[in-house]
Amino acid sequence: MRFGYSGRDAAGQTVSGQMVAGDQAEAQRALEQSGLSAVAVAAAADGPLGHMEWLRARMRRGVGQRRLLEFSEQLDTLLSAGLPLDRALHVALNTTEHAQTRAIIQGLIVEVEKGESLATAFARHPAMFPRLYVSMIRAAEEGGLLPVVLKRLIRYYEQSIEFRSFLVASSVYPAVLLVFSVVAVLVLALFVMPRFAEMFADINQPIPLPAQILLAGAGALERWWGVLLALAILCALAVRLYLGTASGREAWHKRVFRLPLLGPLLFRAQLARICRTMGTLLASGVPILTAMRAVQALSDNSLLLQAIDRLQRAVKEGKGLAHPLLADPLFPRMMGQLVAIGEESGALDGMLIKIADRYEAEVRRATRTLMTVLEPALIIVMGSSIGLIVVSMLYAIFSINEIPL
Template sequence: MKFSYKAIDDVGTVVAGTLEAENREAVYLALAERGLLPTEVASGESFLRGYLQRLELALERIRPVDLIFFTKQFRTLFKAGIAVVEALRILEFQTQNGKLKRVVAQMGEEISAGGSLGDAFASHPSVFSPLYISMIRAGEASGSLAGVLERLVYIMDHEHRIKARINSAMQYPKIVVGALVAAFLFLLSFVVPAFASIFAGANLTLPLPTRMAMALHAILLQWWMVSLPLILLLLAGVYWYQQTPAGRLRRDRLFLALPIMGPVFCKAAMSRFASIFAILQMSGIGVLDSMRIISDSIGNSAISHEFDKIGDKLREGRGISDPLRSAKYFTPMVINMVAVGEESGRLEEMLQDISDHYDDEVEYEVGRMTELLGPLLIVALAAVVGFFALAIFMPMWDMVQTVG
């Protein structure tokens, strides 16, 4: 049986390797004869299992629903009067997600070492958003952490519902587009060549759809070794460009300009803006800091860019509604309701009304988008199948007439 080991030599250097032995005791004896002090011995099977577990942990991601459950449990434990370190220890054992479990354990260690709760959350920016961290800091500073956690749960649930609605609406178009591409490639790769040899021997003048289909097949057959790497390279380039600030800005502006889906994205962003801003105001976070947090949390670079401009104008001493009037993407309803809330001292209430209104609008637009896209995609699928049907049956009809 093969064993892997780690050991320390006589000068304190850590060495690692593998040995063939009957059992662990034989490995320890063999290492002792070499003057090595074993620190870890594992069979090949357990070593592989450990490697696979580490690989699984590295690939595992923390989903929004994992963070929602964590926040809800943390809120419940904190409201029950359990100390923060003890609450984190309980959550460490209860959390099923391996990566989040490790993060919670590290946070508990940081707080036990004298760090603040806000700093513990801030040390994991890839897990907790700027909104999450800022609200925890505000709750810790004001002594109202229980209320802040309650608002965090609300805003996370709200955002998750909005995203789920949009993602659910996009599933059907994705399936139809996938079927469209699959049908196109199947017909072009297998059906067209099967009939091309028949048509070639019939000495016919082929109609335009047939010539186009055969030309596409020839391009696919002769140039796939060149075109496939070029397509992959193009996709990689587009993906890389989208990771840059300029690429994200251009992509998100394009999304907002789309004729059917653009209004959905814009209204979802308005709902997020209003709900996040309302929660931040209730938590005692200043307007300038709120604009920065919203800019980081809104989820669209084009709208985020507008919030950066709004923040610059607020530094000049203007009110909130005035900079909104000169910003893109904000509807008159949003601007006027913010102005009324600002003048009447009921800004949080108005923001919540805006959020509720756009939640309903998003739900309506998602249903409308599904109703519009479904028939359009079905027509596109029918057009592809119809094109190939014409390409095949028109020459066959000519052959029948010639024979007749």
């Protein structure tokens, strides 16, 4: 069969194409052996129809962490109640309303009833089950620890979703303030100030300089808003095209972690996610090299992916994880020292999870501090901008009233 695929290489660059394989699982294994992290794999017919089918598969590929968490909790509850796996999957199918999740569970039932392992069945559906999930389930089946590993996966996704929700919620209020201030200034400039301009033109009297500057700016915006909008769209497209190239993406990824205030915050959030994932995988019996390949799918930052690739090569050479971490300037020295302690004590998995807890706590504190400063700053800027416009217009009106008739 012919399969269309999309994946990311070690540098984080998206690679798409088609291949011939016996089934979807074989196609995904071939991708992994070639060093690609599969994003989507779907059967594709020949010709334009097959290409459109592949595009639709890419558009609907993501099920989302919340639905994966719901499925994991449901499966854990049913298996803990003593139901066999096939019966548990049937119950999960009957109680799931989401159409794409139902279709995936139906596929799981067919594959499990054919005698395939649960991990192999999961691997056929990368749209729902990422590599780290499949790796942990495979290790659990080999060690007879499926209930334990399911609970670890549930805890992992609960913490990941909660941490991401915290970051999103922290950014909502400043974003709303920023959008409101921009809209308010545009409304004043495009609809209110032109009326003042007409009024001052009818009076034919000189007006104060601040009002002249504001009215000139509003007039230019009213006349040229279409051109300015087109330029903004062209600039956005140019930036997007540049970031779509390997050199542009690498240049941006090198700078993003150096941004004032935000750079260290983003870097620690990425490290926390990588450490928690690796710790969870190692605690479930996944080999360290397999775990490192799995965490490469967590980030699209080429700088970080290249660093993980360097660590992976060092581990293959038998150098351990702590030594290359300490030697790599990208990673904090404290992280390397804690990993060294974890390796010496034989508790690397627990130490990685503790490192993730520490970085997440740092990100939370820094985010709260940043929002504490940013929110009043945005309010002051918004109030000052609108106040400047209003005061300038009122001053112009009062100055006209003072002109002798």
